[in-house]
Amino acid sequence: MVPRVIFGKGSFDQLGEILLPKRRHAEAPFIFLVDDVFEGRELAERIPLLFNDRIIFVSADEEPKTDQVDALVEKVRDDYGELPSGIVGIGGGTLMDLAKAVSILLTNKGGASQYQGWDLVRQPSVYHVGIPTISGTGAEVSRTTVLLGPEKKLGINSDYTTFDQVVLDPDLTQGVSKEQWFYTGMDCYIHCIESLQGTYLNAFSQSYGEKALDLCKEVYLGDISTEESREKLMMASWHGGMSIAYSQVGVAHAMSYGLGFVLGVRHGIGNCLVFQHLEEFYPEGVATFKEMQKKHGIVMPKGVCSDLTDDQFHTMISVAMGMVPLWENALGRHWREVVTPDKLEGIYRKI
Incomplete structure (x- = not known):
């Protein structure tokens, strides 16, 4: 710490x-x-x-x-x-x-x-x-x-x-663009969802994750001043980081690593691009995410993976599946029974 x-x-x-x-x-x-x-x-x-x-x-x-x-x-x-x-x-x-x-x-x-x-x-x-x-x-x-x-x-x-x-x-x-404010803040929000629903969850992670999640909801769904929003999001980031110190992140982060490695997609937006398609794993979290997105008028890029070659998909999937602790946190030790290359390719092709 x-x-x-x-x-x-x-x-x-x-x-x-x-x-x-x-x-x-x-x-x-x-x-x-x-x-x-x-x-x-x-x-x-x-x-x-x-x-x-x-x-x-x-x-x-x-x-x-x-x-x-x-x-x-x-x-x-x-x-x-x-x-x-x-x-x-x-x-x-x-x-x-x-x-x-x-x-x-x-x-x-x-x-x-x-x-x-x-x-x-x-x-x-x-x-x-x-x-x-x-x-x-x-x-x-x-x-x-x-x-x-x-x-x-x-x-x-x-x-x-x-x-x-x-x-x-x-x-x-002060002065951070609206899009950057949203994508980076959603990195924190997704930290919390993945930590709180992970198999590695413990009392330490839960206490920080729940507080960070509450703060994110205040900032992105509440009606608070800009100054208060800056302070609360800064503490949400701190608590969200503490939450994963004794647990882990999950599916969105693992797949975002693949996007970042192959296409150079920035971490925050990469998490968002993946997370919007993860209803199977985080149904309530994705629904709230889309509510936040709508409230702030954020339109995410489309067709990011539309021109990728088979080799690029293979590399992206390989990088993502190499994040073993993240998958174990998300789905347990037998995660490979749920997550296959074909499943990941199907999600990437939606982005």
Whole structure:
């Protein structure tokens, strides 16, 4: 679990005070990985740079990749003679995942793709901080950093992945587009549905998942102010991430990994594209999802998989079925009796 968290409007301004005692000395900088949408904007100017700290602006237009992590790690190693004091990620889920992955690879040998899986990391990461500027992914709280690799889309799942400090400032989520707000928030909603209906469910997961689900319904079906919505969705994201810390996600996430690997579909929209067709597995959850979609006038893309080749379908299905813990959570140990390649292809062809 994340050991330290600060929540509240304007809490970003405490960042300098938070980082100061973690600075080893003047030559050990903090590296700030920041979504490039903030380049030249007020938020970037508020980052508390000292000594030889550096901001690296990173595009979040695509899913984070293992070779992208390797390139960032090489850049930091080449530019500085020793490990930095820490890594700070500022942005959405992509920047959260990149910050976590870079902090791990700075202290572990080899490339990022070698650590895609469960508990493969051996050495503690450098100190790292997560500051989300959009709510829903739960990446700020999870022990996973999801990456597109050369052979698969899979997370680095490790006790060393989790952030050492998180700053939750609802003001930072102002300006997010309606579509992005919806798709990323639905990532949280789908987390909750999959966790609460999974075979891995326990009292810990249930307590967080139920609260996150209630908050999502308030935000997307209720009548609350924009300011209250930002605060509640940020906490829904946190609770949703905590819910899957001791359980797992399920069918939508497993199939979304396939979409992301083959077509580069962003995680949030990928979950939505799949989830709308999962009445067989989550009938009530899908019905509520469609109610939310209708209320906010969200029209999802169609024909996403219409031009795929047989080989692409095969790859997509293979990636999805490789997410064994997700399928076990969704359907139990005998999930292969229910889920077949033909069934998955049928769902993908509807997208």
